[in-house]
Amino acid sequence: MSDININFQNIKDSDGLNKEDFYVKFKERLDDVTSFPADYTYKFIYPTSEETMGKVKEIFKNANPKFDYKASKNRKYTSITVVIYALDSDQVINFYQEVSQIPGVMML
Template sequence: MDKKTEEFYERLKGELEKSNSWPALYLYKFIVPTDKEKIEQIQKAFDCLGAVIKTTQSKTAKFTSVSVDVQMESAQAVIEKYQELSTIEGIVSL
């Protein structure tokens, strides 16, 4: 992981710790190229966590937005999930 990415996660972790008392409900938002396999990868990452997952295709159907509402144990757990999903090609975290 490059230094800029590391700094981003550190800053995000600090903001999450200040603004939430953990465990807390967290809303992840991602955009991925519309590809069944990529969408399934995101869904599988939240299996067994009781997540509510919503997907919406863009007007051109080239991209799909994926919203995941899930109870997370800590700011660190939120960061780890972002890092795990960052390996999906073309994913954008919002």
């Protein structure tokens, strides 16, 4: 499982990378610390919504995912953890890019 922790909220890091450059750098980091194929864990937070949950699940449906959910104390937000057996860093990044298209989802 990967130990990379990158905040995707503002796809600019301290180096001022744009979105495309960010993913290039992220791919390099993934390849440096992970021997693929390997289990990979995604973590997302979103305003509680069955529709949003369904969209996230749909993205991962063909990757044999394992899901874990946790509602915030006031149930305003839900966190979802998705574990897949990733074949390579490109697959990991493609899933992040797909999920980034869902409004309100914060990627951790």
